[in-house]
Amino acid sequence: MKVLAAMSGGVDSAVAAARAVDAGHDVTGVHLALSKNPQSFRSGARGCCSREDSHDARRAADVLGIPFYVWDLSDRFAADVVDDFVAEYAAGRTPNPCLRCNEKIKFSAVLDRGIALGYDAVCTGHYARLVRTDDAIELHRAADAEKDQSYVLGVLTPDQLKRSYFPLGTSVKAEVRAEAARRGLAVADKPDSHDICFIPDGDTAGFLERRLGERPGAIVDESGTRLGEHAGSHRFTIGQRRGLKLGDPAGDGKPRYVLDISPVTNTVTVGPRESLEVGEIVGIRPSRLGWSGERRRAEVQVRAHGAALPAEVIMDDDGCRAVLDQPATGIAPGQALVIYDGSRVIASATIDRATTDTMTAVPGPA
Missing domain, CATH: 2.40.30.10 (Translation factors)
Incomplete structure (x- = not known):
């Protein structure tokens, strides 16, 4: 089987590609350039898609002895993931950009291009299991409950799953790192990436404000009484407790939580936990x-x-x-x-x- 291995530059995708090679597949590594102006280096566990990540992916491919390419999907990523992220927050919703990236980039844009080039499947380092039967393919939770990523893959279609390959689904993370070390992969001890890859400094509110502008509005209680002012409704999500900056405590002394975000009136409604x-x-x-x-x-x-x-x-x-x-x-x-x-x-x-x-x-x- 001809397999296109998406290699992010991390340990999981490197070991997934290695296992695809061990399984006898004809494997080609590809790194996705998703940023127009990538940073040179990662900041610890924050972000991904830096030039450092690209180099790490190439070095892993060299160790495995497989062809390696970099695909520039930055325009598609900006339109389908970043712009969607901003628009969702502007509408008072809380998007999951990793889920959208899987849906629109890794298993749509990459898979479509791979099929056009004659590949049979896309291999990734996701922690999830695929169970193939005579007439169907099933997506299951990974063996490692702490690393399970079936949730962010739940948007894939049956046809996309049929052309997917998740070699890490039956492993735990400690095993994957140990295997990377045995194979001589330099990424064996590289920290996992966290937070949102296109916001490497972790300042989501600042990122959104630079795109949406300052949008101050009222913070009110369930009766509509004005309690304070916010700097932008995009700074909040349902269930949030911190960052409300309300001077006066609630009458019962209990914490307040974000109950509702109205983009039409630019109002954030807060109240007790039980109202959530x-x-x-x-x-x-x-x-x-x-x-x-x-x-x-x-x-x-x-x-x-x-x-x-x-x-x-x-x-x-x-x-x-x-x-x-x-x-x-x-x-x-x-x-x-x-x-x-x-x-x-x-x-x-x-x-x-x-x-x-x-x-x-x-x-x-x-």
Whole structure:
């Protein structure tokens, strides 16, 4: 099989490419240049896609003895990931840029170009498992629960999964680093990248303000009483506690949390933690990965490393609703709602809203 190995310059993608070579595949390494003006070096574990990362990827490919290329996808990344990120915050939502990058770049732009060049699959260092059957392919959680990335892959289509290859799905991170050291890969001890790759200094609010401008507005309580002023609603997300900078404490002395963000009025509503509790999550733009019914018991995950929440889920072509067994907090519109049957991802949607109201849950076949 001809395999295109996406090599970020980190330890995971390097070992994934090595395992593809060991499996007898015809492997070519490719590093994605996603920034128009990349930094020369990474700042510890912050960011990625620097010139240092490109050099690390090339050195790993040299050790493995495979061809290596750099593909400039900076225009596509800027349009599909960065601009989307800014637009979502401007609309009062909280996007997940890693999920969007997987959907639009790694498994769309790269896969499409790879197929056009005669490759059969794209190999990455994601921690997730693929189970292939006679008539389907299943996406499952990784063996390493702490590193599991099935959530950010839940937006992929069945056709994309059929041409995906995740060699690290059955491994834990310590094993991967030890293997990299044994293979003589210089990235064996390189820190994992964290935060948002295109905001290497970690200042998300500053990044957004440079693109959206200063947009001061009111911070109000649930009754609409003005409590203070914010420097821009893009600085907040649902469930946030820190950074409100309200001089007067709440009447009961308890902390306040962000309950709602209204881009129309540029208002941030705050209140007690119990007001964050929701019982139903409504999703739009649904996508199925093996679930063909309309109603079933399942578990839903609402953030990349969040807990799986038992729920009853109803889905059709227009959207889905998840009625939670127990109330949850901090559900942010714009994030993904990924639906699991045990370890298997069976569907996903984009969170549109969450409410305290719940529909009457009618038991249905699994």
